[in-house]
Amino acid sequence: MRTAHWLVAAALAGVVWASFGFLALDLGRVFTAEALAQMGNYAASFFPPDLSADHLARIARGTLETIAISAISTLLAAILGLLLALPAAGRFGPAARALARLALNFLRSIPELVWAALMVIAAGLGPFAGTLALTWHTAGVIGRLFAETLENTPPDPARALRLSGGRAAVAFLYGTLPSVMPQLVAYTLYRWEINIRMAAILGVVGAGGLGQMLYVSLSLFQQQQAATVILAMLVIVTLVDAASSWLRQRFAS
Amino acid sequence: MSSAIRDPAAGPRLLFTLCVVVLAWPGFTLTEFDPVALFDPRSRDTMGKFVASFFPMETSAEFLRLVARSTLETLAIATAGTALAVAIACPLALVVTRSLSVSRIGPGPGLALGRAVRVPARFILMFFRSIPEIVWALLFVRAVGLGPAAGVLAIGVTYGGMLGKVYSEILESNDTRAATALLEAGGGRIAAFLYGLWPVALPELVSYSVYRWECAVRASVIMGFVGAGGLGLQMELSMRMLNGGEVSTILIVFLLLVALADAISALLRRITA
Numbered sequence: 001m002r003t004a005h006w007l008v009a010a011a012l013a014g015v016v017w018a019s020f021g022f023l024a025l026d027l028g029r030v031f032t033a034e035a036l037a038q039m040g041n042y043a044a045s046f047f048p049p050d051l052s053a054d055h056l057a058r059i060a061r062g063t064l065e066t067i068a069i070s071a072i073s074t075l076l077a078a079i080l081g082l083l084l085a086l087p088a089a090g091r092f093g094p095a096a097r098a099l100a101r102l103a104l105n106f107l108r109s110i111p112e113l114v115w116a117a118l119m120v121i122a123a124g125l126g127p128f129a130g131t132l133a134l135t136w137h138t139a140g141v142i143g144r145l146f147a148e149t150l151e152n153t154p155p156d157p158a159r160a161l162r163l164s165g166g167r168a169a170v171a172f173l174y175g176t177l178p179s180v181m182p183q184l185v186a187y188t189l190y191r192w193e194i195n196i197r198m199a200a201i202l203g204v205v206g207a208g209g210l211g212q213m214l215y216v217s218l219s220l221f222q223q224q225q226a227a228t229v230i231l232a233m234l235v236i237v238t239l240v241d242a243a244s245s246w247l248r249q250r251f252a253s
Numbered sequence: 254m255s256s257a258i259r260d261p262a263a264g265p266r267l268l269f270t271l272c273v274v275v276l277a278w279p280g281f282t283l284t285e286f287d288p289v290a291l292f293d294p295r296s297r298d299t300m301g302k303f304v305a306s307f308f309p310m311e312t313s314a315e316f317l318r319l320v321a322r323s324t325l326e327t328l329a330i331a332t333a334g335t336a337l338a339v340a341i342a343c344p345l346a347l348v349v350t351r352s353l354s355v356s357r358i359g360p361g362p363g364l365a366l367g368r369a370v371r372v373p374a375r376f377i378l379m380f381f382r383s384i385p386e387i388v389w390a391l392l393f394v395r396a397v398g399l400g401p402a403a404g405v406l407a408i409g410v411t412y413g414g415m416l417g418k419v420y421s422e423i424l425e426s427n428d429t430r431a432a433t434a435l436l437e438a439g440g441g442r443i444a445a446f447l448y449g450l451w452p453v454a455l456p457e458l459v460s461y462s463v464y465r466w467e468c469a470v471r472a473s474v475i476m477g478f479v480g481a482g483g484l485g486l487q488m489e490l491s492m493r494m495l496n497g498g499e500v501s502t503i504l505i506v507f508l509l510l511v512a513l514a515d516a517i518s519a520l521l522r523r524i525t526a
Contacts, residue, residue, distance in 0.1 A: 008524055016336040019329035023401045025481075034311045035397070066282035075277055109508055113387070122300040127284040144332045172361055174260075202383045205478055208284070218391055234383050244260055 019074075027222040042223075049227035058213070059232050065127050066209035066236065069202070073134035078188045080139040095182035104147070107140025112198050116207040127208025134198060138191050145187045153180050193244050200233045210236075263525050296517075299495070306497030316499060320487065320506055325512065326482035329403050330476075333470035334408025339462060341381075342414030346420035350376040352429035352450070382416025390476040404481030414520050419461055427454045460522045471512040474507055484510070 086092070088100035115133035123129045123250055158175030161166070166175075203211025217225040262452075314388075347353065347369055386407050393403035403520065432449025436442075477485020484507060491499035 004524060006520070015332055019332040022325065022329045023333060023405065025402055025405060028458070039396045064282050064313065068280035070282050072277060072280045072286065075273070109511070110504065111475055113478060114488070114504070115505075117489065121303060121492065121495070122296065123287075124296065128286055130288070131284045131286065132520060139263060165453065174262075177263075201387050204387055204391060214523075215391065220397060230388065231383065233385075233388070237383060 019160045045223040046227040046230075048224065049231055050222075050224040051228065055228060056223055059210075059228055062210045062229070063232055063236065064202075066199045066211075067196060068210050069127050069130045069134065069207075070199040072191040073131045073199070074138060074188060074195050076087060076131075076135045076143050077138035077191070078184070080135065081146050082137065082165035082184070084143040085150055088143060088147035089150035091150075100143075100147075104140050104143045107136050108144065109140070110137065112137045112202060113205060117201045117205045119208045125206045125208075125212075130199060130207030130209060131203045133202060133207055136196050138195060142187060142191055146184060149180050149183045149187075152175070193240055196240050197237055200236055273503075282355070289460040294432055303495045303497050306495070307501040309498060310502045310505070311496070312502065313496035316502070320484070320497060320503060323484045323487045324506055324510060326401060327473050327477070329469065330404040330473040330483050330516075331408065331466060332480070334405045334461065334473065335466040335469050336365055337405060337409030337410060338412035338416050338465065341409060342416035342420055345374050345378055345413075346424065347442070347446060349378065349417065350421040350424045350446075352425050378414045378417040380416065381410050382412075383412070385415075385474050386411040387476055387479060389477050389480045399480045399482075401482035404473050404476045404483060405482060407476060408472060411472075412465050416462060416465060420458060423454050423457050423461070424450050427457070458478045463521045465517050467514045467518040471511055474510070 084100050084104055086100075086106055087096040090097045113134055115136050118129055119132040119136075123132060124183040130197040141223045153176060155176075157179065158171040161171040161175045199209050199211075201211045203213065204215045206212060206215070210233055214226055214233075217223075217229060277343065291300075354367060354371075389407035389410050390403055393406045397403055397406065427450065428452065431453070432445040435445040435449045440448075473481070473483050474485045474488075477487070479482040484503060486507045488500060488503045488507070491503060
């Protein structure tokens with residue numbers, strides 16, 4: 001190891017030590033026998049998970065709601081993203097381009113959960129707030145990806161249509177869109193995958209879906225019901241992972 | 254329009270759009286999709302006043318001091334959490350890594366024991382990382398109380414699971430011949446790791462851990478929303494009081510903090526590479 005490495009290692013150790021100090025965090029206190037027993041009791045109260053038909057029906061509804069939130073928001077975000085991507089790709093002049101990019105950056109840099117907290121104020125508790133929140137953030141991400149795709153696509157087909165007398169809208173619809181469509185669909189599906197996972201947890205700030213169920217049951221000290229919600233989240237995430245890797249392998253070539 | 258210039262793709266496109274609309278329809282009901290509610294006079298009033306109060310930003314010295322303290326707290330939570338994650342990940346990764354397995358070299362007495370240890374270790378790593386950090390934070394807030402300790406534990410557990418998996422993948426994908434040679438010559442697991450794998454894999458291990466620290470900064474802001482301390486807690490409080498000026502200040506600080514974490518992480522990775 002070079003001297004620089006030792007210096008970095010020492011600095012890191014110092015920063016970690018300072019962090020624990022600043023938080024007045026005594027991990028020794030967290031791991032005393034008493035605290036551990038308390039945590040153990042809390043963990044044990046999650047078992048057995050509530051598998052009654054009644055609760056499972058509610059879980060199924062929460063799952064459907066989660067998937068609906070993710071699907072609708074991804075769909076809306078794809079539309080909004082495309083609308084913003086056109087100016088962001090420089091099709092309406094440099095001023096519109098700068099403005100659209102600013103809007104996309106703004107939408108993207110605020111995390112989904114912060115959007116959700118804001119939308120809960122605007123639209124009230126419930127899945128609608130979650131849908132709006134995911135729409136804003138995803139539109140920012142997708143709009144940027146779309147804009148890049150539009151910039152990188154060969155302009156010749158659209159130009160040929162323009163030169164033979166077609167209007168700009170026609171040239172875009174029949175000259176540009178067909179060649180970028182597969183890429184746009186791929187990006188949208190990829191964001192949908194991420195949004196399913198996000199929609200499952202967004203509810204902890206009150207934005208509907210499984211997250212809200214989890215938050216409510218934990219607040220009511222119904223740990224066994226909460227355990228089922230967590231299990232449902234794990235199942236969704238695992239299924240989405242498996243489906244996406246299967247689809248990727250199947251269609252990657 | 255004469256039939257000669259009709260759009261040949263219109264039929265399939267129309268059908269595709271129709272399918273999307275039909276599939277999406279129940280979704281709009283399920284999500285209680287109701288844009289009109291946004292313009293209902295009462296909620297428009299609340300939201301309008303809230304958004305209008307975003308400007309001017311709150312810049313009183315007292316509030317800025319509070320924000321500065323929360324920012325430091327967020328950084329400290331991320332750093333302490335990542336340190337805890339590394340402490341959780343290292344032993345588990347050492348157990349799980351296949352290229353360090355003595356029993357795999359040949360049919361030895363340790364095979365069953367090795368598997369008996371490795372399977373639960375893998376399961377723990379998977380369990381830790383499959384539950385999102387915000388859910389861990391919710392749980393820890395209830396187990397250890399409101400405050401930064403819950404955030405540190407949540408990051409430690411979730412990222413411990415991720416780091417453990419990635420560490421073992423890095424240790425398996427690098428050149429493992431030196432480690433195998435050491436094991437076959439009778440060396441122990443720790444020796445094979447220290448002299449066979451560590452020198453080759455170190456830059457990659459450090460660089461991934463630093464990247465995770467960067468993610469932890471972002472995550473610790475968000476976890477504040479459920480009561481785990483830091484900048485997120487401050488934002489949640491300001492939102493609850495509908496104090497837009499404070500919210501916009503905190504949002505700007507958050508964006509700056511993420512950019513700063515980005516820059517620090519890039520710098521650290523350049524030094525260690």
